[in-house]
Amino acid sequence: MKVLSDKHKTKNHTVVMVGCFDTKGADFEYLYTCLVSKGVEVITINTGVLGTTNLFPVNFSAEKVAINAGAELSKIRECNDRGSALDLMGKGVEKIVTDLVGEGKVSGIIGMGGGGGTFVTLKAMKAVPFGIPKICISTLATKDLSKKVGDKDVVLIPSIVDVAGLNNISRVIISQAAGALCGMMETTIQKDENNKGSIAISVFGNTAIAADTCTEVLKSKGYDVLAFHAVGTGGASMEALTLDGVFDAVLDLTTTELADELCGGICSSGPDRLTAAGQLGIPQVVVPGCMDMVNFGALSTVPKKYKNRQLFSWAPDVTLMRTNVEENEVLGKQIADKINTSKGAVTIVFPLGGLSKVGGEGEVFHDPKIDEVLFESIRKNLNKSVKIVEVNANINTTFFAEYAVKELLELVNTSRENK
Amino acid sequence: MKVLSDKHKTKNHTVVMVGCFDTKGADFEYLYTCLVSKGVEVITINTGVLGTTNLFPVNFSAEKVAINAGAELSKIRECNDRGSALDLMGKGVEKIVTDLVGEGKVSGIIGMGGGGGTFVTLKAMKAVPFGIPKICISTLATKDLSKKVGDKDVVLIPSIVDVAGLNNISRVIISQAAGALCGMMETTIQKDENNKGSIAISVFGNTAIAADTCTEVLKSKGYDVLAFHAVGTGGASMEALTLDGVFDAVLDLTTTELADELCGGICSSGPDRLTAAGQLGIPQVVVPGCMDMVNFGALSTVPKKYKNRQLFSWAPDVTLMRTNVEENEVLGKQIADKINTSKGAVTIVFPLGGLSKVGGEGEVFHDPKIDEVLFESIRKNLNKSVKIVEVNANINTTFFAEYAVKELLELVNTSRENK
Structure with missing residues (x-):
């Protein structure tokens, strides 16, 4: 087997960060900072229908996500139906990520959340081909997500505690998840020369x-x-x-x-x-x-x-x-x-x-x-x-x-x- | 928030690699090579009762694992009872890893397998404290593993295909898992100065x-x-x-x-x-x-x-x-x-x-x-x-x-x- 060296790391990685920035702004700010500190460019997509954050730049607002699902955010809010809101935001984010993948802009994708955040994150990842690193930090990571993950190579990381603000546990989980994503993106796949x-x-x-x-x-x-x-x-x-x-x-x-x-x-x-x-x-x-x-x-x-x-x-x-x-x-x-x-x-x-x-x-x-x-x-x-x-x-x-x-x-x- | 730089990476990491080297030798050889090529020292533990491998050094043989569970490998083989064999090998590997952790030798742990390999891997990880990176590549990664994982911060990676020899899918999954583990080990946790x-x-x-x-x-x-x-x-x-x-x-x-x-x-x-x-x-x-x-x-x-x-x-x-x-x-x-x-x-x-x-x-x-x-x-x-x-x-x-x-x-x- 020929072993390729990892010496020549390309640092020009662009990562999509998906989640509900309305209720989990502090957690995502921390994740954003972790990624940026590793030299990664981050495209952020807010799937939270209740509001936004000013803790970091939001590239795709919840309004844009809704529009990409053929809906209007104000109407989604009026309906006040969590299930259909998630469904629409999931559709919207999948569409946006599909486009980003088509433009060759996605070297990796990461999302985080409880039930809702996990749902939209896994929806977004449906649009990302095999081999492009995908990490989902979830309160449900150890539960049965087989239907939502499908055939996708999604790395599941248990949040251990609720994704609800920073603490000694979430800081470690989020930092290491960012590290894992970068480690995956910097990996050269070692091929077997004898394989035809x-x-x-x-x-x-x-x-x-x-x-x-x-x-x-x-x-x-x-x-x-x-x-x-x-x-x-x-x-x-x-x-x-x-x-x-x-x-x-x-x-x-x-x-x-x-x-x-x-x-x-x-x-x-x-x-x-x-x-x-x-x-x-x-x-x-x-x-x-x-x-x-x-x-x-x-x-x-x-x-x-x-x-x-x-x-x-x-x-x-x-x-x-x-x-x-x-x-x-x-x-x-x-x-x-x-x-x-x-x-x-x-x-x-x-x-x-x-x-x-x-x-x-x-x-x-x-x-x-x-x-x-x-x-x-x-x-x-x-x-x-x-x-x-x-x-x-x-x-x-x-x-x-x-x-x-x-x-x-x-x-x-x-x-x-x-x- | 103070952002610590990741520039000063320590490369002196020791990783425990756990699994059934008897039936999955080729897969583990590939993982071993990926880890070693990243400058990591690897301690290998074979939990496979049917035999061993000569594709890479085995530090803890299945015999040693059995002894650590107070059993004898030859008798486990004679019994030919998969359930109790797994149970004993799980106990043995947990004991060995507990000792290695006590000696300060574990910077990370990684395992891989189907039902049996996942079981022993998660058992081994029970012995590893929070914050020390743990990765389990599993055919069951998206299924309900909540009881087996417990409170542990185990990163679950779906194998997508059976762990049964190398191919275009397993090579990517295994390489990236090794990359993720190294990325996690090289991560400095960014602390909040204002947090008491x-x-x-x-x-x-x-x-x-x-x-x-x-x-x-x-x-x-x-x-x-x-x-x-x-x-x-x-x-x-x-x-x-x-x-x-x-x-x-x-x-x-x-x-x-x-x-x-x-x-x-x-x-x-x-x-x-x-x-x-x-x-x-x-x-x-x-x-x-x-x-x-x-x-x-x-x-x-x-x-x-x-x-x-x-x-x-x-x-x-x-x-x-x-x-x-x-x-x-x-x-x-x-x-x-x-x-x-x-x-x-x-x-x-x-x-x-x-x-x-x-x-x-x-x-x-x-x-x-x-x-x-x-x-x-x-x-x-x-x-x-x-x-x-x-x-x-x-x-x-x-x-x-x-x-x-x-x-x-x-x-x-x-x-x-x-x-």
Whole structure:
């Protein structure tokens, strides 16, 4: 491993400081001073609807934050509804930070507060890509913030005491948080010279064998592989981290979340699935894995309209529904449409022997005619420039996995040669 | 506010690195390299029972960790019980880190892992005082870790992906965590010149008026005041932070947790309550606030043996039990015994007009005869050198609060003059 030196610290860092300066002015003044004393430039955003502070410069007033949420501060105040006020200020700050990130102005972001301050801070951080240091000092830091943090690399620091004025505890917490942020910003990521790149792969129980084989082959060739479980959150994480530039290529082996999005299954990851790699222009291989199924919970939870469809109990709390001809027609077009907009190279690989384990020969969802509807819908809607490889095997065979990896590495190598 | 410069960084930092080096050797090697490249000395402790690593020096082997828990690694392996293995390794690492802290060798501590690694890391951090930087990289960082973290100032960093080998995500997370730790260690806490010191105060709904008045007076005199709610965890936090040297003095206005400890109430904070200030030798004023009550949940949850006692429903989910003569005899002796061992100056202030709001004249728990049993038990068991001040007022009067503060400030000033 090559060790890069940290000697050449760049001191030209700009940090966004977010929070309610109306009620916590003294705490934020202290944080501001800590940051400035470390040679950092600070952009301040006030999300407190009750007022402002004159203890340090406020770059984005609460009025501006409200406007960025399409609202007016005076009206938010009149409403006197804490929940909707936070919601609007959260939206506004996310918009402002999105713009600042777009302008390349954010080297780090830090926020602080109780319930409200934590909410707006984490909202703001949604707009900041992976790898840009994010610190949230919170009274709730050790509680379950998983939904609010999502996939973001937010460093959580317990405030130990209420964020309500300075004392021997808050001074230490705030000073050290500023130190941590600067330490993170000054860190050079030490890379492994032998590593060829990082590949994201989407996986499901029903494509696990395929994913394992692909991972093994890719690792043996010097790549690292990050698997994302296509249960909705997994696909969303993969898309978000792809957009943040974390991966060199995507092996999208399990696009099943599109079927759940179409049919209302429990594993949808929204309409933006299968767009990030194309948007960023990194190479991707797409396999319509598990498009033969939609996921529901226990049998009793399957929507009424699907009661007469082919259902299969994969586990006591997981019921799979076989997708039908009409759905596959639509899904094929969706896949093609998404891939047609891709800025990077894409290859599609069809597993003619079945899209999943349960879709293999002799298995409950095996139905080559319906699969063919999907393939044909993709073929006829896809730009002619996109390569389609048809492999006469089930998705979970070594034969298929090796094909998928081969195609991916071809794209990766071509893309590198063109750079 | 005086801003101290960070120019004179001391690079002589020693960091403890804790985790399961058996299964996560590559990740820890990377962390080790990041730390060493920043000029930090690293003490490594392996809590992984399955084996070791030769990727970096291991200072405390899993064998040593087991021995420090009074166990043998080979037997832990034989048992093949993950839960009890973690428990023992957690105990062992806490003991080792306690010793290292005692030897003054710990400038910071960092650990990393999934469920098991997080458990042992947080156990190790229990032994590290407030203000010494602690970083835990965890797959569970955004989940509820409040019980495992407790009152400790642990910085939680989400691993984003499993801690299971290096990739484009883990490299960034680990590098930045090392950067954050160094940034924290290199931070000088900026102090407020006008601040006279930091006072801990214990409070309860039934002593809230007293605490508020004391806080106001102390703040007006330039002190900052940190309130701890005497609900068990609050008292324990106050004791722990006192031992960590956070406070200049303690105004222990609400010792009620001792009554809960004696009678099995829900607000006990264990047998060590009312010992930290004495152990550390900082000035304290003790008021036996709310010793007239024990706390239980809803009426239906009060233990059978207390069903015939005087009970009062403070809130639908809070039932208070009046302490009786026998209990006050014991509690008085406990208070005296604890104070007799104090290394610092102590003054006891008795509110002769009642120990709580509900203990005031005309209120449900008003019973001066039982209160007198407590006072007399303290008087007769207390060393003659300890000053007792008897104030003819209820605890929640301004008159009483001003007395308590006056006594505290006298102790603080005397203690400063003697330094």
